[in-house]
Amino acid sequence: MRVGGYAPIEDYALIGDGRTAALVERDGSIDWLCLPNFDSPSVFGAILDAERGGTFELRPAIPFTSSRRYIPRTNVLETVFTTDAGAVRVVDAMTIPDERLPPMRELVRSIEGLSGLVPMVWRCAARFDYGRARPEPSWRVGVPVAAWGGEAVGVANWDAGTPAWTDGAVESQWAMRAGARSLLALTTAYGEPLVFPSRAAALSRLEATIAFWDRWSSERGYEGPWADLVLRSALVLKLLIFAPSGASVAAPTTSLPEEIGGERNWDYRFCWVRDSNFMIDALLHLGCYEEARSLFWWFTQATALTAPMIDVLYRLDGGRGADERDVDLAGYRQSRPVRVGNGAVGQRQHDIYGALFETAWLYSSGHRALDADTGALLARIADHVCRIWARPDSGIWEVRNGPFHFTHSKAMCWVALDRAARLAAAGEMPARHAARWRREADAIRAYIEKECWSDEVGSYTRVAGSRDLDASLLMLPLLEYSDGGDARIRGTIDAIDRTLRVGDIVYRYRAEDGVPGIEGCFLNCSFWLVSALACCGRVDDASALMERLTARANDVGLYAEEVDPRSGAFLGNFPQALVHLALIDAATSFAPPADRRSRRAAS
Amino acid sequence: MIGSAIAGGFLGTLVMTTIMRGASELGLTRIDFALLLGTTVSDNRRKARAIGYVFHFILGLAFALAYAGFFAIVGRSGWLLGAGLGALQAVFNGTVLVNVLLPVVHPRIGTPDSAANEIALIEPPGFLMLNYGRRSFLVVLAAHIVYGAVIGWVVTV
Numbered sequence: 001m002r003v004g005g006y007a008p009i010e011d012y013a014l015i016g017d018g019r020t021a022a023l024v025e026r027d028g029s030i031d032w033l034c035l036p037n038f039d040s041p042s043v044f045g046a047i048l049d050a051e052r053g054g055t056f057e058l059r060p061a062i063p064f065t066s067s068r069r070y071i072p073r074t075n076v077l078e079t080v081f082t083t084d085a086g087a088v089r090v091v092d093a094m095t096i097p098d099e100r101l102p103p104m105r106e107l108v109r110s111i112e113g114l115s116g117l118v119p120m121v122w123r124c125a126a127r128f129d130y131g132r133a134r135p136e137p138s139w140r141v142g143v144p145v146a147a148w149g150g151e152a153v154g155v156a157n158w159d160a161g162t163p164a165w166t167d168g169a170v171e172s173q174w175a176m177r178a179g180a181r182s183l184l185a186l187t188t189a190y191g192e193p194l195v196f197p198s199r200a201a202a203l204s205r206l207e208a209t210i211a212f213w214d215r216w217s218s219e220r221g222y223e224g225p226w227a228d229l230v231l232r233s234a235l236v237l238k239l240l241i242f243a244p245s246g247a248s249v250a251a252p253t254t255s256l257p258e259e260i261g262g263e264r265n266w267d268y269r270f271c272w273v274r275d276s277n278f279m280i281d282a283l284l285h286l287g288c289y290e291e292a293r294s295l296f297w298w299f300t301q302a303t304a305l306t307a308p309m310i311d312v313l314y315r316l317d318g319g320r321g322a323d324e325r326d327v328d329l330a331g332y333r334q335s336r337p338v339r340v341g342n343g344a345v346g347q348r349q350h351d352i353y354g355a356l357f358e359t360a361w362l363y364s365s366g367h368r369a370l371d372a373d374t375g376a377l378l379a380r381i382a383d384h385v386c387r388i389w390a391r392p393d394s395g396i397w398e399v400r401n402g403p404f405h406f407t408h409s410k411a412m413c414w415v416a417l418d419r420a421a422r423l424a425a426a427g428e429m430p431a432r433h434a435a436r437w438r439r440e441a442d443a444i445r446a447y448i449e450k451e452c453w454s455d456e457v458g459s460y461t462r463v464a465g466s467r468d469l470d471a472s473l474l475m476l477p478l479l480e481y482s483d484g485g486d487a488r489i490r491g492t493i494d495a496i497d498r499t500l501r502v503g504d505i506v507y508r509y510r511a512e513d514g515v516p517g518i519e520g521c522f523l524n525c526s527f528w529l530v531s532a533l534a535c536c537g538r539v540d541d542a543s544a545l546m547e548r549l550t551a552r553a554n555d556v557g558l559y560a561e562e563v564d565p566r567s568g569a570f571l572g573n574f575p576q577a578l579v580h581l582a583l584i585d586a587a588t589s590f591a592p593p594a595d596r597r598s599r600r601a602a603s
Numbered sequence: 604m605i606g607s608a609i610a611g612g613f614l615g616t617l618v619m620t621t622i623m624r625g626a627s628e629l630g631l632t633r634i635d636f637a638l639l640l641g642t643t644v645s646d647n648r649r650k651a652r653a654i655g656y657v658f659h660f661i662l663g664l665a666f667a668l669a670y671a672g673f674f675a676i677v678g679r680s681g682w683l684l685g686a687g688l689g690a691l692q693a694v695f696n697g698t699v700l701v702n703v704l705l706p707v708v709h710p711r712i713g714t715p716d717s718a719a720n721e722i723a724l725i726e727p728p729g730f731l732m733l734n735y736g737r738r739s740f741l742v743v744l745a746a747h748i749v750y751g752a753v754i755g756w757v758v759t760v
Contacts, residue, residue: 018719036715096720104716212720244713245726245734290722297724304633305736317734318633318726371648 005050006333007031009256009570010554012047013068013077014236015107017094017209018243021252022107023047023574024077024092026066028059035151036105036190038242038249039269039316041129041340043153043188048255048338049329054127056186058090058109061119061173070556074213075235076206077556086116088176095205096212103187103195108206110183111160113176120176122160122184125169126153130327130340137165143187143196144170156185158199221287226587229550232557233580234286237279240577242316246294247271247302248279249316251561251573257335258562258572262517265335267342268573270313270322273299274396277355278581281362285588289368296363299356300374307377308384310356312349312398313342321345347394348403351472353385354412357419358479364428375429382420383433386440389413390447396472401514405464407452408472410444415479417441445481453488459495460488468511469499471525474532478585484536493532501529502565504548520562520571523549527582531589539590546586559583604671604758611757612667615750616660622749626742633735634728634743639701642711642725663750666692670754678760685755686748693747697731697740 001007012023012031022044023032031046031053045053060083068079076093091110095102111120126135128148135146135153144163145154157163160182161174176182185202187194197205216238222230241248250272255265276295283292302318303310311320322345326337360378364370370378389410392403396412417437424431451464462470473492476482482489500507505521506529526549533542553559554570559579561572626632638648640662641655670688674680706714706727713723731740 016719018717018721019715096718097716216719238719241719243717243719243721244715244723246713246723247726294722294724298726301633301726304627304635305630317729319734319736321737373648373652 002027004333006047009332009560009574012558012574013070013554013556014239014252014558014575015075015077015092015094016239016252017096017105018239018241020094020105021239022092022094023253024079026068026079028057028066028079028081028090030056030092030107032253033107034252034269035153035188037244037316038252040190042131043126043128043151045127045131045329047253048332049131051330052127052131053329054125054131055123056107056125057121057123058111058184059121060085060088061121068556070232070235071210072214073217073231073235074210075239076210076213080114081118083116083118086118086176086178087114088112088118088120089114091206093206093209095202096209098201098205098208100197100201100204101195102201102205103185103197104190104192105188106197106202106205107186107188108183108202109186110203110206111176111181113178113180115178117178118176119173120160120182121171121173122155122157123169123171124153124155124186130338131329132327134168137168137170140194141196145194146170150191151189152194153186153188154194154196156187156196156199156202158183160184219287222285222588224588225590226546226550229553229557230286230584230587232553233583234282234288236558236575236580237282237577238288238291241291241295242271245316245318246291246298247314247316247318248276248295248577250275250578251576253573254340255329255335255338256332256560256571256573258519259335259517260333260571261335263335263337264515264517264519265331265337265339266573267322267324267339268576269316270342270345271298271302271316272313273310273352274312274349274355275577275581277352277359278578278585280359282581282584284362285584292363293368296359300377303377308380310352310381312344312347312352343400344394344398347398348388348391349395349398350385350388350391350393350409351396351406351412353381354415354419354479356381357416357423360428361419361423364423364426370423370428375423378420378423379430379433382417382429382437385413385416385420386436389417389440389444397470397508397513399513401512405451406470406472407448407460407462407464408470408475410448410452410464411473411476411479411481414441414444414448414481417444457495459492462509462511468509469496470509471496471500471506471522471528472508474525474528477535478528478531478589484532490536493529493536497529497533500525504545504552505563505565520564522562523552523559523579524561524576524582527579527586530586531582534586534589542586542590549583549586604675604760605668607758608667608671608754609664611671611754612664613660614757615667615753616663618753619663619746619750620656620659622746623742626738626746631736632732632739632742634732634739639705639709639712639725639728643709646711646724667754667758670751671758674755674758674760680755680758680760682752682756685751685753685758687751688755689747689749689751690744692751693740693744696747697743701728701732702730
């Protein structure tokens with residue numbers, strides 16, 4: 001149910017083609033699509049401005065209910081609209097290009113009458129450049145085309161009424177009889193002429209796209225508990241990989257708010273080093289070796305300009321710079337500002353070094369030797385970590401009131417140097433400085449044990465010398481800082497469980513972070529708690545929590561970044577890669593740690 | 604003339620390669636022609652770079668012969684004319700050769716059209732190779748101007 005034109009975030013499903021992605025609402029409206037790439041300006045942005053954002057509606061013209069699913073093992077969405085007059089099925093997909101002169105990007109909407117005679121309507125209101133530009137309506141060989149600057153979209157349509165331009169949108173009404181089929185194909189171009197597909201070619205690509213996703217899914221190797229949700233998460237993650245470069249976006253959206261009406265609205269359409277390394281871990285676990293290798297290569301290329309320092313995030317094309325600015329959109333349910341770019345790019349976050357080395361270690365453990373250049377690069381970075389670990393940073397949560405001496409960051413620097421020493425011992429990295437790396441790792445551990453532990457709280461703390469807790473500390477046993485049987489680790493997990501958990505979901509912290517407003521519970525932290533509980537042997541507690549968390553997925557198995565603990569509504573960007581990565585880790589955490597690691601390395 | 608073209612091409616490519624490598628070490632660009640060319644035949648980085656350097660020198664010699672042919676046609680040479688040809692080649696490389704033609708024959712490089720069914724190992728260079736850093740084209744331009752100037756200086760008509 002929409003309020004003020006805005007649907008709940010959990011009412012959306014994602015379709016995509018590995019270059020960009022669209023959010024489809026339960027009522028058949030496509031309210032988010034950036035063209036030609038994830039990080040391009042939106043053409044449909046009604047999710048951020050119901051009036052001016054632009055949308056592509058397709059629905060019955062009379063009251064209806066809808067149910068939907070992904071066609072099994074695919075990223076192709078099927079919605080069934082049921083009305084008093086009959087039922088209609090709509091299949092939505094962004095097609096994979098073939099050899100039949102495909103459009104630059106193509107979104108196909110196939111409509112089939114299931115029963116009765118249902119009046120239908122479609123309406124395409126393209127609004128370029130985040131809603132700032134209304135298009136010039138025109139026709140090309142009978143196809144309605146909206147163009148602005150170097151961009152154009154057209155709606156090729158077959159048996160879907162007689163479209164007409166009205167107030168900057170093209171729309172049409174027609175009646176679907178049982179057994180009848182109609183087709184809409186949104187064809188798009190940027191800096192090149194539009195390609196108008198034939199009906200046969202568009203349908204052929206739709207079928208090939210379904211076959212591609214089914215084939216891709218059949219190659220995934222996971223057969224453990226919660227297999228369906230793990231596969232859905234894998235499919236989501238594949239959608240979030242930007243195929244032209246191999247980078248992965250943290251989420252395909254910007255500025256879906258962490259607080260309704262608040263200003264915690266961020267652009268996640270970048271590749272975070274931290275996420276990409278969780279991603280490589282998951283990809284290896286799922287048998288997606290080629291995707292993991294591609295992301296690892298992308299990472300070594302993207303960091304070449306900055307090494308041994310690493311930026312927090314990079315653009316999808318590998319470039320640096322993500323200057324943050326506000327765009328003139330009303331915001332999801334008046335949550336302003338709507339931001340493009342991300343100011344975190346200028347921060348120093350030391351945990352990313354640990355993520356990098358953990359990934360390199362896992363990557364090389366699977367008999368995929370690091371080449372000499374990468375080994376030399378890692379050695380330079382390890383030396384850099386020795387120099388910086390004692391400095392404060394902005395931490396995993398990118399606080400804007402720092403820097404502080406975050407315990408998690410220190411622990412991740414320990415991970416970096418521990419793995420560097422292991423890689424050197426395995427002959428994967430130059431070993432000249434290995435003794436120094438081991439010595440500094442020991443020094444970090446001594447610092448954490450002395451400065452970052454509170455006897456009073458019975459837990460490691462958020463920052464050195466404080467009493468605050470932080471859900472990121474759940475990562476400590478998962479990264480082998482200590483094993484799950486360690487008393488301090490158990491104490492930390494208990495304290496977080498007691499203090500930050502609300503029902504089945506977990507706040508990341510309850511401290512100031514330099515941004516006004518409140519936020520919801522972070523789903524990735526909730527899944528980390530599952531992993532941590534399983535890691536320290538509390539399998540029943542972990543399993544029970546996992547069951548409750550899996551019930552929080554929306555009807556098609558997707559998660560946003562956060563959940564409102566009061567209403568249960570999704571908050572934040574959607575769907576978020578880190579949550580699905582944490583879900584995969586949690587699902588696979590029920591195997592003994594040694595088995596997990598060996599299975600991942602052997603994948 | 605062919606001999607001087609080969610000598611000029613070798614010397615010009617040597618200088619150009621040094622400039623490109625130096626710019627990379629200085630953090631001005633992520634362009635790595637050796638890796639770009641070598642990964643057409645190998646996904647082993649070290650092997651690819653070695654092969655890529657061979658390819659780069661072969662191309663450097665081939666273009667030097669083409670420059671010499673141009674000098675012969677117009678009936679004059681000189682470092683200034685060579686530098687101009689180098690500048691033109693840099694523009695051609697940045698807009699067409701590396702940006703458009705190389706991805707067509709390169710099995711491991713992404714293109715703007717790569718979709719979920721393809722897995723790229725090398726990110727696409729983009730217009731004027733700007734994906735590899737904002738100063739990339741300036742570096743390419745400078746390197747090719749020097750390359751052309753060396754050939755124009757060595758080859759006499």
